Amino acid sequence: xxxxxxxxxxxxxxxxxxxxxxxxxxxxxxxxxxxxxxxxxxxxxxxxxxxxxxxxxxxxxxxxxxxxxxxxxxxxxxxxxxxxxxxxxxxxxxxxxxxxxxxxxxxxxxxxxxxxxxxxxxx
Numbered sequence: 742x743x744x745x746x747x748x749x750x751x752x753x754x755x756x757x758x759x760x761x762x763x764x765x766x767x768x769x770x771x772x773x774x775x776x777x778x779x780x781x782x783x784x785x786x787x788x789x790x791x792x793x794x795x796x797x798x799x800x801x802x803x804x805x806x807x808x809x810x811x812x813x814x815x816x817x818x819x820x821x822x823x824x825x826x827x828x829x830x831x832x833x834x835x836x837x838x839x840x841x842x843x844x845x846x847x848x849x850x851x852x853x854x855x856x857x858x859x860x861x862x863x864x
Contacts, residue, residue, distance in 0.1 A: 747837035748806070750792055751827070752776035752783055754846025759784070765791055765805065774855060776847060785855055810859040812836060818853045821845070830856070 758775045762784050766772065774785040781793040781803065792806040815833040827842040828849035843849050 747839060749840040749842070750783065751779060751842040751844065752847050752852075753778065753844040756782065762791070785859070787859075790859075808832075808834065808836075808839070810856075810863070813856070813860050816853075816856050816860070818849050818856075820849045828852075832856075 754777050756775050756777045758772045759782055762772050762775070762782075765784075766786060767788070770786050770788050772784050772786045776783045778792065778794070780795045783790060783792045789810060790806075790808040792808075794804045794806070796802045796804060812835045813832050814835065817831045819829045821828045821843075827844060828847070830841040830843060830849070830852060832839040832841070843852060
């Protein structure tokens with residue numbers, strides 16, 4: 742059964758954790774990985790995945806998505822094939838189905854390990 746994703750993100754490469762992400766974190770929350778997106782970044786913390794999406798011509802308007810790991814019911818990963826440019830991760834959550842495309846600069850197995858650790862062990 743094919744489900745249309747409620748949202749889709751593309752992560753291009755791993756980057757240093759942006760310094761300004763600390764203003765988004767709650768007490769006891771720690772950022773441990775960040776990825777470049779087309780317009781901004783996605784940050785893994787010990788509690789959730791935060792995706793920042795700069796909008797508009799200037800990029801001053803920023804939409805922030807926060808996906809607590811506790812809302813992820815199931816996930817799948819697919820590595821890039823010979824003709825594919827992107828690996829894919831699909832998340833089934835309480836909010837719906839989310840698709841994440843991983844550029845060549847992102848290790849799909851490392852990404853899978855981060856999701857598994859966050860969901861199964863708790864961040």
